Amino acid sequence: MAIRVATELFRIGDVVPESGTYICVPCGYTQTFYAGELFTTCLACFAGTANGPEGFTEEDAEFWQYVG
Numbered sequence: 033m034a035i036r037v038a039t040e041l042f043r044i045g046d047v048v049p050e051s052g053t054y055i056c057v058p059c060g061y062t063q064t065f066y067a068g069e070l071f072t073t074c075l076a077c078f079a080g081t082a083n084g085p086e087g088f089t090e091e092d093a094e095f096w097q098y099v100g
């Protein structure tokens with residue numbers, strides 16, 4: 033279990049540190065990412081883009097959190 037990434041938030045373009053399920057903090061959508069991939073926007077709320085939820089419309093907004 034990778035405790036070190038459990039409380040960290042990631043943004044679009046960050047390299048995925050650990051394969052597993054990540055949750056979009058603003059909307060609760062979960063998505064599987066694999067180590068070495070780059071994080072993308074959330075398909076449910078488009079966080080990290082101009083169409084994202086309030087407070088998450090900037091490209092450098094951090095919103096993916098590792099859940100396991």
Ligand SMILES: [Zn+2]
Binds near residue numbers: 056076077
């Ligand atoms: Zn979302």
